[in-house]
Each structure stands twice: as structure tokens, then as C-alpha cells.
Amino acid sequence: MTSIKIDNLSKHYGKIIALDKLNLEVPDNIVFGFLGPNGAGKTTTVKLLTGFSRPTSGDAWVADEKVGDGNYLLNAKTGLLPDVPAFYNWMTGREFLYFVGELYDIPSGELKSRVGELLEMVELIEAGRRRIGGYSRGMRQRLGIAQALINRPRVLFMDEPTSALDPIGRREVLELILRLRESATIFMSTHILSDVERVCDMVGIINQGKLLTVSSVEALRHKYTHSAFEMEFIEDARPFAESLNQIPWLTEPKIVIEGGTPILRVSAVDIDYARRELPRLISESGLTLTRYELSQPSLEEIFINIMESENNR
Amino acid sequence: MKGLAPLLKKELKEQFKTYRWLIVGGIFLLFGITTPLMFKYLPEILEFAGEQLTIIEIPPPTAVQSLSEYASTIGQIGILVAVLVAMGSIANELRHGTAIMTMSKPVSRLAFVSAKFIAMSLTFLGSMVLASIFCFAYTVWLIESADIQAFIGLNLLLGLFLVFCLAITLLFSSFFKSSLAAGGLALAVIVAQAGLAVLPRFGDYMPGKLLGWGNNLLTGNGESYWWALAITIGVICFCIYFAQRTLKHKDL
The missing domain is CATH 3.40.50.300 (P-loop containing nucleotide triphosphate hydrolases)
Known part of the structure; x- marks a missing residue:
């Protein structure tokens, strides 16, 4: 109704x-x-x-x-x-x-x-x-x-x-x-x-x-999310980041340093698929995972994003 | 007129709680009592003030003079009081937002306007009844007996004229969010029609002529102005109708 x-x-x-x-x-x-x-x-x-x-x-x-x-x-x-x-x-x-x-x-x-x-x-x-x-x-x-x-x-x-x-x-x-x-x-x-x-x-x-x-609100997040996964490892993750370049459902893997800690950040083309498959890749890499997070944008970020794209039209 | 009863109840309550009854009643009563007193004791007042009355001979006051002076004062002061009381009645509600709160309920705009008009009219007519009773009683007691029927007729016409002033002001109050603008325009229209009322022939159709008719009743001059009466009632109805129409078509 x-x-x-x-x-x-x-x-x-x-x-x-x-x-x-x-x-x-x-x-x-x-x-x-x-x-x-x-x-x-x-x-x-x-x-x-x-x-x-x-x-x-x-x-x-x-x-x-x-x-x-x-x-x-x-x-x-x-x-x-x-x-x-x-x-x-x-x-x-x-x-x-x-x-x-x-x-x-x-x-x-x-x-x-x-x-x-x-x-x-x-x-x-x-x-x-x-x-x-x-x-x-x-x-x-x-x-x-x-x-x-x-x-x-x-x-x-x-x-x-x-x-x-x-x-x-x-x-x-x-x-x-x-x-x-x-x-x-x-x-x-x-x-x-x-x-x-x-x-x-x-x-x-x-x-x-x-x-x-x-x-x-959920669908908005889903639609406008950048699907960024953040991971921290004990070992050097650069080789693993390079290997992710070959994965078609992932984009822009890179190592960023925040507060002296190297973080592997990667975006997903298909968030649901990445949610299921990325843990398997990590497991196969043999690295020791200390943090794994799917960072979702706040509604504020989505709102600003929508406003900016509207203003840029 | 959906919602008239609760709106009228609220308006009447507001007249009491905001002391409008007291203010309007007090002003009218003041003139109702003091007019015959002034006529009766004018020579003594002048004497107390040190004026020599040997040059001017003041004739003894008459009941017609006293009642007619009362009507004239209420006619002038009443216009101002009517404009002051009615100018913010809708404008202030529009400005403060209470109009939106009330009209978001199942009430008609006509009921909203009518409740205000009826409550204000009752305040004025009630005050006039009170003032006229005192004025008549003091006149008879202090000066001489008077024709009560003529005085009632005078008050009815005077009351209708003041209700006309309220209706005009209410109409302008629905146009603006500024009560000063509403009051200023209403006063201009009332003064303009009073100016037209003195014109020969054309003036006989003006609401202001009701005051002259009332005076004629007192003095025994038989001239009456039925057209002015009909037009006044028509203008009052027109004002109420257009005030509600304005609210209906206005973006609040």
C-alpha cells in the first residue's frame, strides 16, 4: 500500500x-x-x-x-x-x-x-x-x-x-x-x-x-559504496597486492601508510562476490592477517558524493 | 463551516485571557460614563479651572446633546479601537505560524475567519451595551429623561458601523503578515468612506451614513438611509468571504 x-x-x-x-x-x-x-x-x-x-x-x-x-x-x-x-x-x-x-x-x-x-x-x-x-x-x-x-x-x-x-x-x-x-x-x-x-x-x-x-539507506550505501577493503598483515604485503592486480573483480590494489602502518587497500567491482572470495585469496597467500575491514561510506559521504556529481553535470 | 464551534470557543477565551474584553469594555465604559458627567458638570469644571462664565452663557445640557456626543465619541474612538484590535487577528497568526497549526486540522477557512469576526464583534457589541446602559442611566439621572427607543436604534446603527470597521480590518489582516500594513490600509479605507459619506446623494450609500442616521433618530429628524444599511451588511459579508478566500488561495 x-x-x-x-x-x-x-x-x-x-x-x-x-x-x-x-x-x-x-x-x-x-x-x-x-x-x-x-x-x-x-x-x-x-x-x-x-x-x-x-x-x-x-x-x-x-x-x-x-x-x-x-x-x-x-x-x-x-x-x-x-x-x-x-x-x-x-x-x-x-x-x-x-x-x-x-x-x-x-x-x-x-x-x-x-x-x-x-x-x-x-x-x-x-x-x-x-x-x-x-x-x-x-x-x-x-x-x-x-x-x-x-x-x-x-x-x-x-x-x-x-x-x-x-x-x-x-x-x-x-x-x-x-x-x-x-x-x-x-x-x-x-x-x-x-x-x-x-x-x-x-x-x-x-x-x-x-x-x-x-x-x-542500505541500498544507497550499496550503490554508492566504493567497496574498499582494508587489510593489515604482519609480513610485507606488496607481492600479494601485485597479485591482486590480476583479479578481474578487484581494482586499484595499493599499499598506503597510515600512522606508520602499511595498509593494503583494494576496491571491488562486485562487492558481494568480493566479500565471498577475497578471504580465500588471503588464505592462499600464506600471509598473517591482523585486520580485515570492509569500509563503507557514511550517508554524509554518499550525500556529498551525490551533490557533487549533480553539480558537475 | 467545519470547526466553527471549537474555534469560536477558543477566540472567546482569547478575548478574556488577553484582556481584550477588559480593554475594549473599559474604553467604551469610560466614554459612556464621562460624557453625561461632562455635560452636567461642565460649568462647574470650567469654574474650578478659573474661567469666567459671565461672557459666555452655557445653556443647560439636554439629553439629546449628551447621547449624541456619546455616539460621536464612540464612533471616532471605536474606529481606532476596532482597527487596533482586528489588525493583527489574522496577520499575527500568519506571521507566528499558529494559522498553519490550526488550519492543518479539519477546519474550514471560513470557520477560521468567522470565529474571529464573531468573537471580536461580540466583544465590541457587549462593550457597547455596557457603555450605552451607563450613558443612558447617567443622562436620565443627571440631565433629563430621553427617548430610549431612539437611543437603542442609534446604538444598533453605531454597533453595525463598528462591526463594519472590524470586517474591513479583518479582510486586510488576511492579506498581510504585517498587522501595521493591515491596520493602515483598513484605516485609510474607513476614513475614505467617511469622506465620501458627506457627499450629497452618493454619500447616502456609504456605511458612514449610519452614524448620521443614528443621530437623526435622537433629534427626531426622520431621514433614514436604508441603502447605507444594506450596503454595510453587504460589505461585511463580502469582507468575510474574501478574507477566507484569500487564506484559501494564499501560500501559507
Whole structure:
């Protein structure tokens, strides 16, 4: 099942193309990370998908509802945490959740228990009695998450949910997102790569309004990995490195010195094949292996790689 | 109008919690009480101030003078208060982002605008009722008896005019994220229509004419301006409709 379907969605502001023919499908119950540098078109996409901005062309469906003017069913099935959640500061946190619940027509008995449940989940039980005006940034973010979940949304949009939080606040929000995956699809726009690595099942990378790639984090690593194996031996590994030159599924074997230690580094054309066969070659060489590692690039390296190749086009 | 009831409840609560009821009510009440007092005690006040009244003979005040002066003051001060109260009502929510938080829920833009309009109108009309009761009571008590029906008619027309000012300001508030821009433009439109209201014939269709009609009720002059009344109601509906339409078509 698909929670979000985007078909050729574009948004132009005069001559500026904020989003250029975006096509995307997000399956149910996953955390989808929408990754891109500042100004890439992430917030524009979230605004288009939540109906707060009108597309120049194209269509989108969220939770089986067409995105457009006055589709209350869409709002009833979704939740939104904007990049900077804003509240009525004269209200208490509890009062705000009651107000939001009433907007969703949640019956009063059910609303009371739901508000209590959410305040407990975001750890604002005590603070819920105080005015929002006195809340810290982290508390506001947590209240923002609670209000976005009050209707048990099928799709939850989170725009930069951790960007303004301290490390502890970030960890809490990310843990919350992981728990939410069981009941909702989460569309999370962010530029924090470590967050994506930690919680996202799928990732879409966008730059200058164009979607560059969509994939699972693992598949991305697999696709963009340099497949570099690193090995250290007690003996001199130069003859072994030279012999690897003859192996068709390996490339660029070389000895590099790092911290005074010689390291044999070799890249693989076919990573899976190399994983299986390289240990056999090492064994046959008769050398004494002290370290063997497949170095995988971080998402940050992949992201920079993709951005650079896009800029070089 | 999906979501009107909870939105209206929130708006009314906001009027109390942000002391708008108190401020608007206080200002109106101040003029409601002081106008008849001023008329009654003006000679004494001048005497205390050391003015010689031998040159100017001040005629004894009349109820019509007192009530008409009250209407005139509320008409002028009320415009300013209406613009000040309504200019940020939508603009501030757009600027701070609370509009997005609220409208991401299943509520219509019409309910969002209407709730604000109704709550502000109730604040103003409630304050006017309070002020007019005190003004009438003090006038009758201190000066002389007055025609209550005419005074009620005057207040209804005055109230409608202030609601018109609120609606105009609310419309401009939906255009901008700056409340000052909204207030400035609303004030310009209200002043412009007041200028047009003094023109012969054409002026009879202007909302500002309602104030003149109210005064006519007090003085017993039978001239009435039904077209101005109809146009005012029409403009109010137009403003609410276009404010919600603006929000619907705006990139928030």
C-alpha cells in the first residue's frame, strides 16, 4: 500500500523553480527521510502535500485523499509538525491539546484519555498545566509532536523535527519517531544525515527542487559504496597486492601508510562476490592477517558524493 | 463551516485571557460614563479651572446633546479601537505560524475567519451595551429623561458601523503578515468612506451614513438611509468571504 503518491508535482515562484516535476511513492508504515541542503525544496514539498501551498502543476495523494483545497478528510487523516511549531502562548499545553482534539471532533471522554496519554508520551504531564509561553524549545517541539498525533494520523509530516534540539532532545524525538512507525507513515524532511541513518527506512535526496534519488539507506550505501577493503598483515604485503592486480573483480590494489602502518587497500567491482572470495585469496597467500575491514561510506559521504556529481553535470 | 464551534470557543477565551474584553469594555465604559458627567458638570469644571462664565452663557445640557456626543465619541474612538484590535487577528497568526497549526486540522477557512469576526464583534457589541446602559442611566439621572427607543436604534446603527470597521480590518489582516500594513490600509479605507459619506446623494450609500442616521433618530429628524444599511451588511459579508478566500488561495 502507498501512503503518499506524488505525480509530476512542480512549484514555481515566478522564475524560481522551487520544485521541479517531483514523482515519488512512499509505502505504508515506514519512516521516509526527505534529505537535502537548505533551500532544496523540502519545506515546499511538505507545504504542497499538506495543502498550504498550491502546486504550479501536478497532483498528489496522501492517505488515499487528493491534496487540494478544503479536503477536510485529508487533514483528518494526517498530522503535521511544522519546522517551527507555533502555539497560542496564553494556553497551557493541556488546553492546547484539548483545543486540537475538539477540532478533530474527538468525543470528550476519549479526548481526555488521549490528551493524558500523549502528555505522558512526550513527558509533559507536569508542564502541561503551565502556559506554553514559558516552554523551552524542546518542550514546544514535544508538544508539537503530541498535537500532530492526537488524531492517530495515517501519515505524519515532520519538517526538520530535530534541527533545533539539543542532543538529548534529539535522541528522545528520534526514539519517538521509531515507535510511531508501527502506526503511521512518517515523512520527515531534514538536513541532518545522522538522523536519517538512525531512523529512516527510505530516503529521498533532493537538491534545487529536483529529486536526485530514492532508495533505502542500505541500498544507497550499496550503490554508492566504493567497496574498499582494508587489510593489515604482519609480513610485507606488496607481492600479494601485485597479485591482486590480476583479479578481474578487484581494482586499484595499493599499499598506503597510515600512522606508520602499511595498509593494503583494494576496491571491488562486485562487492558481494568480493566479500565471498577475497578471504580465500588471503588464505592462499600464506600471509598473517591482523585486520580485515570492509569500509563503507557514511550517508554524509554518499550525500556529498551525490551533490557533487549533480553539480558537475 | 467545519470547526466553527471549537474555534469560536477558543477566540472567546482569547478575548478574556488577553484582556481584550477588559480593554475594549473599559474604553467604551469610560466614554459612556464621562460624557453625561461632562455635560452636567461642565460649568462647574470650567469654574474650578478659573474661567469666567459671565461672557459666555452655557445653556443647560439636554439629553439629546449628551447621547449624541456619546455616539460621536464612540464612533471616532471605536474606529481606532476596532482597527487596533482586528489588525493583527489574522496577520499575527500568519506571521507566528499558529494559522498553519490550526488550519492543518479539519477546519474550514471560513470557520477560521468567522470565529474571529464573531468573537471580536461580540466583544465590541457587549462593550457597547455596557457603555450605552451607563450613558443612558447617567443622562436620565443627571440631565433629563430621553427617548430610549431612539437611543437603542442609534446604538444598533453605531454597533453595525463598528462591526463594519472590524470586517474591513479583518479582510486586510488576511492579506498581510504585517498587522501595521493591515491596520493602515483598513484605516485609510474607513476614513475614505467617511469622506465620501458627506457627499450629497452618493454619500447616502456609504456605511458612514449610519452614524448620521443614528443621530437623526435622537433629534427626531426622520431621514433614514436604508441603502447605507444594506450596503454595510453587504460589505461585511463580502469582507468575510474574501478574507477566507484569500487564506484559501494564499501560500501559507
